Amino acid sequence: MTTTVAHGIPRHSEARSALAATPRDQLDAAIRALDGRRAAWRAVGPGERAVILDGVLADFAAVSAEWVDASLLHKGIEPGAAASAEEWIAGPMIALRNIRLLRNAVADVARHGAPRIPGPVWTRPDGRAVAEVFPASVWDRLFYTGVTAEVWMQPGVAATDLARTQAVAYRDGGRDGRVALVLGAGNVSSIGPLDAMYKLFVENHVVLYKAHPVNDYLGPLMERGFRRLVDLGVLRIVYGGAAEGSYLCHHAGIGEIHITGSDKTYEAIVFGDGPDGAGRLAEGRPLLAKPVTAELGNVSPVIVVPGPWSAGDLRYHAANVVTQLANNAGFNCNAARVIVQHAAWPLRGALVEAVRRRLDAVPARRPYYPGAAKRDAEFRAAHPQAERHGAAGDGDAPWTLIPGLDPRAADDMCFHTEAFCGLMAETALEAATVPQYLERAVRFCNETLWGTLNATIIVHPRSLAEPAVRDAVERAVKDLRYGSVSINHWSAISYALGVTTWGAYPGHTPDDIQSGAGVVHNTLMFSRPEKSVARAPFRVWPTPPWFVTNRAAAALGPKLARFEAAPSAWKAVGILAAALRG
Numbered sequence: 001m002t003t004t005v006a007h008g009i010p011r012h013s014e015a016r017s018a019l020a021a022t023p024r025d026q027l028d029a030a031i032r033a034l035d036g037r038r039a040a041w042r043a044v045g046p047g048e049r050a051v052i053l054d055g056v057l058a059d060f061a062a063v064s065a066e067w068v069d070a071s072l073l074h075k076g077i078e079p080g081a082a083a084s085a086e087e088w089i090a091g092p093m094i095a096l097r098n099i100r101l102l103r104n105a106v107a108d109v110a111r112h113g114a115p116r117i118p119g120p121v122w123t124r125p126d127g128r129a130v131a132e133v134f135p136a137s138v139w140d141r142l143f144y145t146g147v148t149a150e151v152w153m154q155p156g157v158a159a160t161d162l163a164r165t166q167a168v169a170y171r172d173g174g175r176d177g178r179v180a181l182v183l184g185a186g187n188v189s190s191i192g193p194l195d196a197m198y199k200l201f202v203e204n205h206v207v208l209y210k211a212h213p214v215n216d217y218l219g220p221l222m223e224r225g226f227r228r229l230v231d232l233g234v235l236r237i238v239y240g241g242a243a244e245g246s247y248l249c250h251h252a253g254i255g256e257i258h259i260t261g262s263d264k265t266y267e268a269i270v271f272g273d274g275p276d277g278a279g280r281l282a283e284g285r286p287l288l289a290k291p292v293t294a295e296l297g298n299v300s301p302v303i304v305v306p307g308p309w310s311a312g313d314l315r316y317h318a319a320n321v322v323t324q325l326a327n328n329a330g331f332n333c334n335a336a337r338v339i340v341q342h343a344a345w346p347l348r349g350a351l352v353e354a355v356r357r358r359l360d361a362v363p364a365r366r367p368y369y370p371g372a373a374k375r376d377a378e379f380r381a382a383h384p385q386a387e388r389h390g391a392a393g394d395g396d397a398p399w400t401l402i403p404g405l406d407p408r409a410a411d412d413m414c415f416h417t418e419a420f421c422g423l424m425a426e427t428a429l430e431a432a433t434v435p436q437y438l439e440r441a442v443r444f445c446n447e448t449l450w451g452t453l454n455a456t457i458i459v460h461p462r463s464l465a466e467p468a469v470r471d472a473v474e475r476a477v478k479d480l481r482y483g484s485v486s487i488n489h490w491s492a493i494s495y496a497l498g499v500t501t502w503g504a505y506p507g508h509t510p511d512d513i514q515s516g517a518g519v520v521h522n523t524l525m526f527s528r529p530e531k532s533v534a535r536a537p538f539r540v541w542p543t544p545p546w547f548v549t550n551r552a553a554a555a556l557g558p559k560l561a562r563f564e565a566a567p568s569a570w571k572a573v574g575i576l577a578a579a580l581r582g
Helices: 023-037 039-041 044-076 083-112 138-143 159-165 191-201 216-225 226-233 242-249 263-271 274-283 311-330 348-361 372-381 432-445 465-478 493-499 555-565 569-579
Strands: 004-006 009-010 121-123 129-134 149-152 179-183 204-212 235-238 256-260 293-294 302-303 336-342 387-389 399-405 423-429 454-458 482-485 501-503 519-521 531-533
Touching: 009 256, 023 179, 023 204, 023 242, 023 454, 023 531, 044 083, 044 216, 044 226, 044 555, 083 191, 083 274, 083 493, 083 555, 121 159, 129 159, 129 493, 138 569, 149 235, 179 191, 179 242, 191 204, 191 256, 191 454, 191 519, 204 242, 216 226, 226 235, 256 263, 256 336, 263 293, 263 372, 293 501, 302 311, 302 432, 311 336, 311 348, 311 399, 311 454, 336 348, 348 387, 348 399, 348 423, 372 399, 372 423, 399 482, 423 432, 432 465, 454 465, 465 482, 482 493, 493 501, 493 531, 519 555, 555 569
Parallel strands: 179 204, 179 256, 204 235, 256 293, 302 336, 302 454, 336 423, 399 423, 454 482, 482 531
Antiparallel strands: 004 009, 121 129, 129 149, 149 531, 387 399, 501 519
């Protein structure tokens, strides 16, 4: 594929900025000003930071409605449509929740030296320390019934000493922070703000935040949300595209970079563009020596475990899987891209048919992200069996399903290229038993699919009641080399909960970066996490608010955001009343 550059990075077509680029003399001045505030920020103690975060929470709550209205207009979503809930949930709700949890965490650091872990901590048989981080409150138990989440640590972290690996930037006088450049994402509006918050409050850096050209129309609202940090001189927001991004990445005053994008994004920044960059990449000679953390996408698998599914189960999980694609019109790094099934399961075809019917029922969406139509066309041209689903009006794009891929065709683009559009595929693995199927599914995901960000497993409770299957599922959770693994819920839940980590499986090298390096969110401030694991019931009632089948989604979105800003029993009653109509 040919690409052009946005953010100083390769893209399939140049993103158009809504705002004028920040002139270079102003970029230089912003970096100098931030550099002059590094020591002052380091001196702000956790108790003072908790007070600052109270103000940030209030300010972001105040701009939430405008934030959503602007996003709906840009993405071509009618106010009050079911899809409008996506902008509330993936924007203000998640951001407000994260800020509130971060506020609680720094208050814990002030009182106890480390954020409080809400659940038990134990050591797995393989020696890994595990902390149960969710649920953390009565509200979590109420709104996420039956859901639990754990953070697994890297080898060498002892459960008895876990607290010493938390909040390391606050220990021994504080880490000497840098000027960190955060290159915001253009697809999900909470990504950039929360990445900036992580660099500020978990890693102790001051931040230059460059808005992405695709959604820089939100920049003035972010400036209002961040006004207290702007006034403190520890955060600046700037604008621009390719030229500005490249200039900032190579600026001597920038000490660290965080990006959200593709692996090609990372490679262009770290090794350079064009033939010279390709040569440096092949030789492992980075052009850029500064630390770069990154979240770079994924070909996200959904592993379906065979079981005694009813017709209702098929409909429910067809909605579950389709939601994982249709959310945000398919422009998510964690969108379901490959459904993995057991070839011998009698219900394999029935599930594919249920997915087809659900795709037909979901309104087609405007492909607002640059290059989507071209990417979709390239995938369909390579797959004659590709199907189009959903009625599409002017400017809308149908959903694409590519069933029956050969899992042995490791060079199939569906397996190694992230389809950043409304497209997913299906494949099936031969195996004599369900445990053998799970073993092969893990190997297929780890060795054939590109990326290590997130994976989902769907398994019936009666299947889990069989000891051999239960043990095979637990082995799969352990062996999947992904930064987030979820059972029954979409693994994007690790992005949303805040207390979980979000990022690639650790260990990638610059010349094979895949889904990236480092984590964000992680409000408990673990310094050596390996993965987050979320577990949910096979079916949840009421219908989760993010499901494409939730009839009350539009009403739930703003209620959930207002609740996360300031939880209360009265708000909870209103949410439950709306949820029961979903």
